[in-house]
Amino acid sequence: MPRGRRGGRVSALEGGSEEEAPSAADAVPSVLWASRRLPGTAADQILLRGIFEIGRDSCDVVLSERALRWRPIQPESPTGDSKDGFLHKEECLELKDIFSVKLKRRYSVQQQRSGTLLGITLFICLKKEQNKLKDSTLDLINLSEDHCDVWFRQFKKILAGFSNRPKSLKILLNPQSHKKEAAQVYYEKVEPLLKISGIKTDVTITEYEGHALSLLKECELQGFDGVVCVGGDGFTSEVAHALLLRAQKNAGVETDSILTPVPARPPLGVIPAGSTNVLAHSLHGIPHVVTATLHIIMGHIQQVDVCTFSTTGKFLRFGFSAMFGFGGRALALAEKHRWMPPNQRKDFAIIKALAKLKPEDCEISFLPFNSSQDLEERRAQGFPKSGCDAQWQMIQGQFLNVSIMAIPCLCSVAPRGLAPNTRLNNGSMALIIARNTSRPEFIKHLKRYANVKNQFNFPFVETYTVEEVKVYPKSNSSRHNPEEEDGPRGRASGNSFPWNIDGDLMEVASEVHVRVHPRLINLYGGSMEEMNDSKVTCNCL
Template sequence: MENHHTKDPIYTFDASVDDDDDGIPTLNDDSLNPSPVIEKATIFEEKTRTRIATDFSKEDAKAVFTIDGEGFDVILSENKGKIYFSPMSVSGRRKSARKLSGLLRSRRPSMTESSSDDGIALSSLFGVHVKRRPTTSTSRSDTGLCQGLVLSMLERKNENVLREKTLFMEHPSTFKRPRAVKLFLQPYAGAKNGRSLYQKNVLPLFQHAGITVDMSEIVHNEYVKQAMTHLDFEEYDCIACMGGDGTVNQVLDALMSRSQKEKGVDLKVGNSAAASPVPLGIIPIGRTNHVAFSLMGANDIMTGVLHIMYGHFQPVDVCSIITPEKICRWGFNSQYGFAGQVLTYLHRYKALGSKRVDAATIKALTKAKLRSYECEIEYIPADNQRKGDQTPCTTGCGICMGASKNDNITDCITDMVQELDPLNQSFTSNTSSVIDLPQDTPWRTVKGKYMNVGLFTIPGRSEMSPQGLCKYTHLSDGTLDLVLVKETEKKEFVRHLKRHGNSKNQNDFPFIEVIKVKEVRFRPRYPTGWNYNDHDFSEIKYQMEREGSKAQNQESMEVINDLDRANSISTLDISDDDDENSDDEQKEPKPQMLGPQYRKTFTEIEVERRRKIARKKEEKMKAREESKMLSVWNIDNQQVKSLELDFKVHHGVLAICACGVSPLSEYEDVRTSWLS
């Protein structure tokens, strides 16, 4: 907003009387002037009303500000002596009366403001303060990046009590834009041209916008986590990554883990996650880029850079994943079964380049590889199941915006109830009191054979699946979409895969079940009953041990059944003497007798060698059969071999530089010839 006072950050409005061209006084505060002057001001206002309407745009100052998360056109009218607020969005206009009554206008009229008029009278203001963010702890309050204006005004609390009221107006296009960005670059992602893309396309845009970029290349898998440990979040406005889905997962894991450490949150005991203090920016240069595609509607490099430059933020749900070793990691989408097998073969076919995705999928669909997996899944169903709701998540999604902000508190209460559940306590059998305890538990259990198990917090869009792996998953509704693909025929499963490329619902099959959940415990059912030869078994040794155990049992029974005390004592004395003699014999080494040793024949050596070879073959066959019965986890296109995992969704704990997918997006069917 333009203002003639630019030197001092504190401004005051003059309430004195000014003369216009006709010599008639104009008043800013009616309560401080006598009644004749008020009458003259009223006459002047009636005469000049037409002139004010015609010269409205020339004499008034206009600007766009954000107030309590809503955008407003703010107009300063010096002629009318008021500040007017007009909501920019359609939803904001619908709520303007309610919002302005509670935010911009007091419940009681101020000393100089009429309750029937909108806006704030300048006479009710006693100061305007420019709020700045200090660059360092020792910097002055009048230096640093300007964040907005703070209006200080006067209001009545009741008939006799006055109070101060402040209104913070934040400029959305200036004060939310980042000025310093930490960028992690994976130069070998996608076509392995990350360095040239950064130097030619990305860095010049940031320099033109006046944004400082601190770029670091990822040299190994643990580099991002190590660098994030020593990173100062106060120096950066955004943490960005330039790479594929694997790079996004590494930066997400390091950022959220560091955020929990800063807040002292331990998720291993069931606590709710702490939000990230800085947003995450994504510049996609990988092959699939399903995270960037789901949040931006495209995998374009310039789109990701511009979202970071303009400070567009989209809250997103994140899933915490805890292993049996109590190691916590983070991710968006996780799949077990067919998707895990595809990822396994994808790593084997790296030499094929862009064709490796087709080759890995064909390999996983062969008769020898395509199978179902026995699983045991426990989950807590979400309160808002929304069965039959086929509404995709787009920009300004009403479901995501209307999600409850108290989901984390509800999760904490649920965890406390589970920890103090009296049903888990052990009771003795001689208890005489009967306690009527509730038998209901929030956990549900399903067991069976599934060809694929998916957990989605984002739709998972990509070029092969333009509308997503789970089309109706929302970005910030506080739930996980659990998709269970039960055992079925191969042709039906291929039909399910083909629908990922068209506008049909890929989960609209009788063998697929979709459940909205908050927590999931996954346990694979390990294979049993494998029959193989035990080469360590010896029939002679087994019979000798069996006869020895029989003789030992007979001797013990004779000692117990002997009623003669003298005989039992003598038997004990004899045993003691034998023990003493045995100890003396152990102390004195016996001379060893040397004689001819037995040497194996060539036939026996050959037979033993062949047995070892057969044993190795059987062990390999056993490992191969067990590997067929188990799969690996595909977490954001990252392979995780730990199978027993616990998942929990955390609502809106991360802001990503994106605006969501436009509701006007048009999709074309993708035909995959390798699925024919």
């Protein structure tokens, strides 16, 4: 198995041992946590109290059930006043933000194992702006072995109480993602943090397309708290699809025609290592490797909606989003030119698809989303959707693109998302239809996604919030022509229509039926609403 390069402060933490931690020079000054107040903490039971050096100050440190607090000790003058004429503000750190604790030691050349004890290092998950998380450290310096041992054991006991945090993970790594950087991303940025956290890992590097799917069908997962995939959108979708298929098999659900799928277990972690990283971006609010890793380490879980795709009553696959028409054709062209670099291939496919832009003659039926409490209660009691008040609607005509998305689909070219009004788990999908128009007008619509608003403010664009969608192509206009296209890697057929499902090409010969299933899979990630609402009052950030 390939090994990653380790550098800086994590190099000393071989195997996540408890004997050593980073040097004081690598620690983040404690002032970073100044002025973070905990509501209602006055009644917290005090567990320990002692003296540690933090930064350059000797501090009175108090460990309670919810937080660690400290205040510099100020010597009094003969008049009884503090040395500086004022009291330093108390600083605090919430215990839920700590993800590991190590004994801090200094090693000399002669010492191999037991170095000189310096104190304790706490590893912190620090919230930054724009949904970004960062790992940092806080050193509690005290040379007493007995004193540090008592505190170290108490910190370990506290961390063991966070039962939602994973202790063992199955890692699936796609070495072909993007610029073949997935292995480097994992071994240089992800693995060191997992080792610091003491999380055991089992890494499988996939060898071919569909390897993860076949592996997860038979792989024993009972010993793992979660599965983590390192790759792009297509690979992530493959792993999610495999976990959901596995859940149906374990529950005895017939996979030929899945109407009410059972949720997938265990949770899935998504490390962005692709070219667009739509799912990771939508999940974390930012396609940031360290942020994604820390959400996994901290055990942050989001329940996410998933769609089922079927045709003529036969189940095809699970997925989060789909595009038919321009989106499908562009992906088919990109797949055909896999020999190009990723960014160049994507740009080439879009330009060529725009050059050959033509509408698809089809009929679209959809069931509007009804979020009423009565409807939710009826569904919980097992009533079929056809028995609810909502009625199917139908539109037909010439369409340049049809998008069906159960998640916001954030990406670099669409900072608010391709479906900005959709959430991860509200039980609905966005149906976005671009009717036939001139090429310049359609390009204006595509470019508008880069702005923060008005993507759909065009007369030819229609948006709906739906629960189910059926797309019936009525002509052969969108079918692949083998003589003209040659097909992507042999998958094209003269009798198929190209669909873009989570960045993966799916070809279907007839109509496609899409259903959304609320909160069908658990993904490691924090709620963007909560992260956006969180505020840090420290002026030094």
